[in-house]
Amino acid sequence: GEDVEQSLFLSVREGDSSVINCTYTDSSSTYLYWYKQEPGAGLQLLTYIFSNMDMKQDQRLTVLLNKKDKHLSLRIADTQTGDSAIYFCAETTSSASKIIFGSGTRLSIRP
Amino acid sequence: GAVVSQHPSRVICKSGTSVKIECRSLDFQATTMFWYRQFPKKSLMLMATSNEGSKATYEQGVEKDKFLINHASLTLSTLTVTSAHPEDSSFYICSASAGGYNEQFFGPGTRLTVL
Numbered sequence: 001g002e003d004v005e006q007s008l009f010l011s012v013r014e015g016d017s018s019v020i021n022c023t024y025t026d027s028s029s030t031y032l033y034w035y036k037q038e039p040g041a042g043l044q045l046l047t048y049i050f051s052n053m054d055m056k057q058d059q060r061l062t063v064l065l066n067k068k069d070k071h072l073s074l075r076i077a078d079t080q081t082g083d084s085a086i087y088f089c090a091e092t093t094s095s096a097s098k099i100i101f102g103s104g105t106r107l108s109i110r111p
Numbered sequence: 112g113a114v115v116s117q118h119p120s121r122v123i124c125k126s127g128t129s130v131k132i133e134c135r136s137l138d139f140q141a142t143t144m145f146w147y148r149q150f151p152k153k154s155l156m157l158m159a160t161s162n163e164g165s166k167a168t169y170e171q172g173v174e175k176d177k178f179l180i181n182h183a184s185l186t187l188s189t190l191t192v193t194s195a196h197p198e199d200s201s202f203y204i205c206s207a208s209a210g211g212y213n214e215q216f217f218g219p220g221t222r223l224t225v226l
Contacts, residue, residue, distance in 0.1 A: 008152075031213055042117075042204050043155070043217040088154065097212050098145075101154040 004102035006089050011108045018076040020105045022089030025070065026096075032065060033090040033099070034074045043088065046074070081109050114138055115207045117218035124195055125226055132190045132221045134205030141207035144188035145215060146180060149202040160212070161188055195225040 003025040012018045024032070029051045035043040049056045049063050049072075056063045062075040076083055089102040114137040124130050134144055143162050147155040159175075161167035161182035169175045177199075179191040188207075192199050202222050206215035 035217075040220070040222070042115075042219040043206075045216075092213050098157050098160070099212060099215060103154045104152075 004089055004091055004100055006087075006102040006105045008103065009106050009108070011110055012079050014079060014081060014109050014111055016079055018074075018079045018083065018107055020074045020076075020087050020089075020107065022072040022074075022102055023070055024072065024089075024091050026091065026093045026100075027067075027070065028094040029070075029091045030094055031092045032063075032072050033088075033092075034061075034063065034072075035088040035090060035101075037086045037088065037104070039085075046087075076107075079107075079109055083107060084109050113216040115141075115205065115216045115218040117203075117205055117221050119221060120219060121222045121224075123224045123226065126196055127194055129191055129193045130195055130223060132192075132203055132205075132223075134188045134190070134207065134218050136186045136207040136209075136216070139207075139209050139216075140185035141188075141209060142185065143208045143211065144182055145206045145208070145212070146178070146188075146190050147204045147206070149204060149220070155204060158190075192223065195223070197225045199223065200225045 006022045033048040034046045060077045064073045086104040086106050088104045090099050116135045118133045146158045149155050158173045159167045159169045161180050163182050167180040182188040204220040206217045208215045
């Protein structure tokens, strides 16, 4: 079956890098996503990666995919207070016609 | 581009009443719209998928008579929570896609509180 797991909380110091990790179970993943949700708001797509890629970089964001271990990570360089939010890992697979979300990681920034 | 709006953003209603939530794609034609429910500190749960002009496909465990979905045009889908009860209180989020489930654009969500 499909399952996406993330740790619930992460706290980092302003200016440091944040690394949010995610594991998934379905090896037939096609796309893997990272979404950001600010308080009381909907989801904003941050970035996505095709399952045949290992890495994708977009400004401060770096996504790493380890298909063998079914592990996805999102690195945010130079974390700012505006990065405080819940980050959802998600996937689509060849078997499920929908996006499957993890439970979200709440990122908090300390001065 | 790819903006999705929801209305209302927040609604409080009495138990037993029905509430309608609108989801609009503002700058593109959405052949498919999705409705999600998000519980506090939980992930998004897909409730149903609707294609314009046809009946919605509901996920297992979601009551279709309780959560009525209409997708009458390429820019508008509505979710009606019928005879709402306090356990229906939640954050409802819609998304819209012009080309399948891989690329969805999300609305800002509607907070429903049933007293």
